[in-house]
Amino acid sequence: MSFVEPERYFSRxxxxxIQKDIVDAGFSHVLLDIDNTILTRDTHEVPRDVSFWLSKARGAGLTFCLVSNNWHESVYELAGRLDLPIVAKAVKPLPxxxxxxxxxxxxxxxxxxVIGDQLVTDVLGAHFLGMTAYMLQPLVEQxxxxxxxxxxxxxxxxxxxxPEGASCEISETTQTKTAN
Ligand SMILES: [Mg+2]
Known part of the structure; x- marks a missing residue:
């Protein structure tokens, strides 16, 4: 795997x-990006599937720390809401x-x-320290x-x-449209 490519790449x-890709892969901790990884850049919301995934992962015993380059008060509020530790103003990809x-x-x-939506900050930051990086497509284009x-x-x-999971999303969207 090249230094500038994530080990895995997912659609979201x-x-x-959680079991197969994280626990069975030998990981018990996650350093998690915020913007466009768990929080939409446009509406500043944590989508339902994301918050469900987070509580499921914590239920499975994984521990998280948020790591964000964002310096606004809002990321601290989010950390409080999610009851997760945070390192903000992170200057990723620096170690x-x-x-x-x-x-x-x-x-x-x-x-x-390390899970995040950016190659230059999240993936490179992980790799500088010899950690594994799972990259996501950004939640929204904005x-x-x-x-x-x-x-x-x-x-x-x-x-x-x-990205892995991209075809699932398309089929889910199609199903929703069909159902409506
Ligand atoms: Mg991000």
Whole structure:
């Protein structure tokens, strides 16, 4: 696996099988990005499938620490609402915030997977420290200007790699449309 590519690539977090993809893969801790990973950039909501996945994962014994480059009060409020520890103003992909997050939850790098929607911040940050990275497609297309620029870099490296779970989403959408 190349340094600039995630170990796994999913269409969204709820497409990650908690048992198979995390627990059986040897991970018990997750460092989790916020914006466009669990929180939509446009409406600032945690989608239902995402919050369901989070509580299921915690029920399975996984521990989480949020790691976000965001510095606004809102990310601390979200952490409070979700009752999760947070390292904000993280300056990912630089290592210090990841190391602090690991320390906060008493995690070792080899037992920890980093989950986020950006190659340059989340994936590279994980790989700089020898950790595994699961990358997600962003929840919504809307994002900060500099993030949108970085998406061009992502495209250059990810090419046409199809996210796991993408076809499920399409079929679910189709089913919903049919049902309506
Ligand atoms: Mg993000």
């Amino acid at each position: 977090i709820s497409m990650i099988d 210090p915030a990841f190391l602090l997050a690991l320390k906060k939850i008493g995690a070792k790098r080899k037992d920890t997977v 994002d900060l200007k500099h993030t949108l620029l970085l998406r061009n870099v992502e495209r250059a490296f990810m090419g046409d790699r199809e």
